Amino acid sequence: MSRSNSLATVGQPGSLGTAARWVLAAVAVNALWRCVRYGVNFPLWGDEAFVAMSLLTHDVRSMFGALDHAQVVPVGFMLAELAVTKWLGLSEYVLRLIPFIAGLLSLVLYWRLAVKMLPRYGALLAVAVFAASYYPVRHAAEVKPYSVDMLAALVMTHIAWGLWRRPDRWGLWGLLAPVLGASVWVSYPAAFVGGGLVVALGMRAMRVQRRAAWTALACALVLGLSFIAMWKISGADQSQSAKGVSQLPQWVRAFPGIEKPWGLPLRWFIDTHTGNFMAYPFGGKNFGSTGTFILVIVGILRMWRHRRGVLAVLLCPLPVMFVAAALHKYPYGDSARIGQHVAPAICLLAGVGLLVLLQYLLGKPRKVATAARVTVALLLILALAQMARDLSVPYKFSADVGARRVIGELARRASHDDLLVLYANAGTEGSDLFLHYGSGSGVRNRFYVRRNAPCPVIDAVLPTNLPAVAGGVWVISWQGGDAAPRTEDVLEAYVRTLVPTLGEPTVEHHDLGGRGEILTVHRFGQRTE
Numbered sequence: 001m002s003r004s005n006s007l008a009t010v011g012q013p014g015s016l017g018t019a020a021r022w023v024l025a026a027v028a029v030n031a032l033w034r035c036v037r038y039g040v041n042f043p044l045w046g047d048e049a050f051v052a053m054s055l056l057t058h059d060v061r062s063m064f065g066a067l068d069h070a071q072v073v074p075v076g077f078m079l080a081e082l083a084v085t086k087w088l089g090l091s092e093y094v095l096r097l098i099p100f101i102a103g104l105l106s107l108v109l110y111w112r113l114a115v116k117m118l119p120r121y122g123a124l125l126a127v128a129v130f131a132a133s134y135y136p137v138r139h140a141a142e143v144k145p146y147s148v149d150m151l152a153a154l155v156m157t158h159i160a161w162g163l164w165r166r167p168d169r170w171g172l173w174g175l176l177a178p179v180l181g182a183s184v185w186v187s188y189p190a191a192f193v194g195g196g197l198v199v200a201l202g203m204r205a206m207r208v209q210r211r212a213a214w215t216a217l218a219c220a221l222v223l224g225l226s227f228i229a230m231w232k233i234s235g236a237d238q239s240q241s242a243k244g245v246s247q248l249p250q251w252v253r254a255f256p257g258i259e260k261p262w263g264l265p266l267r268w269f270i271d272t273h274t275g276n277f278m279a280y281p282f283g284g285k286n287f288g289s290t291g292t293f294i295l296v297i298v299g300i301l302r303m304w305r306h307r308r309g310v311l312a313v314l315l316c317p318l319p320v321m322f323v324a325a326a327l328h329k330y331p332y333g334d335s336a337r338i339g340q341h342v343a344p345a346i347c348l349l350a351g352v353g354l355l356v357l358l359q360y361l362l363g364k365p366r367k368v369a370t371a372a373r374v375t376v377a378l379l380l381i382l383a384l385a386q387m388a389r390d391l392s393v394p395y396k397f398s399a400d401v402g403a404r405r406v407i408g409e410l411a412r413r414a415s416h417d418d419l420l421v422l423y424a425n426a427g428t429e430g431s432d433l434f435l436h437y438g439s440g441s442g443v444r445n446r447f448y449v450r451r452n453a454p455c456p457v458i459d460a461v462l463p464t465n466l467p468a469v470a471g472g473v474w475v476i477s478w479q480g481g482d483a484a485p486r487t488e489d490v491l492e493a494y495v496r497t498l499v500p501t502l503g504e505p506t507v508e509h510h511d512l513g514g515r516g517e518i519l520t521v522h523r524f525g526q527r528t529e
Contacts, residue, residue, distance in 0.1 A: 046440015103140025126351025295353030417471030
């Protein structure tokens with residue numbers, strides 16, 4: 001196919017023509033899917049509970065320090081979560097409200113960016129790829145900052161694209177500087193996106209608008225100073241509390257290991273870029289995203305020939321990310337969640353790659369246009385199928401449903417005069433007071449008890465330190481799931497030490513479902529003395 005025929009087929013950026021209705025359909029389907037997933041109200045699972053616990057235990061001031069359970073979450077995101085939960089409560093809907101809104105805004109910004117950057121059928125296919133992708137929808141309905149990472153990246157990219165085309169737009173420079181400064185407080189990966197964009201824009205300005213190069217330098221200073229301030233105030237404490245995280249297998253796999261004398265490890269590069277990092281619209285580990293990787297490479301080659309500016313703006317964060325990963329400071333691409341800030345770039349380039357593939361196979365513009373619409377229809381069916389799955393299976397683990405239901409029922413039975421004692425795992429007396437809260441299922445249970453209880457809740461203490469209460473004492477323990485094994489005789493010994501003071505307990509065992517999770521309640525009456 002000649003270049004002229006190719007361009008006639010795809011049209012010009014920003015001019016969708018008859019493809020506009022299909023683009024709007026893709027946006028509408030994705031928005032509906034997001035609303036459905038948010039609306040079915042998944043119970044919290046372990047990773048979300050790790051973040052949510054800090055909303056129960058921290059105030060505004062302590063949010064600037066280390067978080068519970070070694071969580072590394074931008075302080076701006078946590079403060080926003082704290083504000084909205086103080087106002088509206090701690091329901092799952094409220095906890096996920098900020099990620100959900102960020103996801104909807106990201107959908108709109110992505111749609112507009114695709115129209116601005118790509119030819120019309122390239123934009124259509126790119127929007128459809130994004131609309132059918134699972135991870136952007138999932139992470140916009142979780143108590144995690146990943147959808148905010150995407151939103152921050154898209155805002156910066158929108159501004160940067162306007163400046164790439166017109167470096168003399170001083171109003172956009174004036175907007176970019178505060179956006180860069182603010183973004184690192186709500187998104188750690190924003191430093192990669194912002195840093196890459198400032199370098200790319202600075203190099204562009206050196207060639208076409210030298211005066212703007214000084215403005216790019218000023219933006220770089222704003223970004224750098226804001227990041228340093230954020231790190232000094234909150235980031236360093238979080239990093240110190242989570243210093244062992246970099247040794248976890250999923251982090252180690254995400255480091256390229258350039259210390260090896262033979263240079264860039266090709267196996268790491270291939271494994272990373274054909275795994276979950278590029279699982280759009282679908283894919284997975286062990287080369288499961290090879291198809292998307294190939295489409296992205298094809299899209300890069302096409303953009304290199306016709307629109308190199310698009311590549312510069314979309315891909316500039318990757319070198320910064322690679323350097324950070326090589327220094328073992330931030331993982332590069334082992335999972336989709338830590339790469340949501342580059343997901344829009346992947347989807348945009350995959351859309352272009354799809355278009356090139358259709359052009360190569362079909363040749364004639366009319367056939368290409370028809371095939372593009374059919375492809376979009378298939379992708380939207382995929383999105384609808386995933387939406388149906390969320391409706392039929394509205395949870396990550398079945399035990400999450402059981403935990404929310406059982407603990408809610410227990411809380412309704414408790415009175416304001418009772419005391420709930422959380423005994424998570426048997427251990428050595430006096431070491432950590434029988435607690436093992438590192439597991440996701442344990443933290444989830446702990447969060448639900450503390451959120452729902454109408455009475456005081458304490459962690460397990462020695463019997464001599466048990467506070468006086470007017471009502472009963474409930475010792476709540478659990479086992480199974482990803483919690484450490486519980487030693488029944490040690491738990492029984494602890495319960496027996498309470499009997500002389502509290503009397504004999506009644507015992508309840510509640511099966512939470514799935515993964516063998518059992519929640520046990522020893523319920524004591526009023527004190528005997």
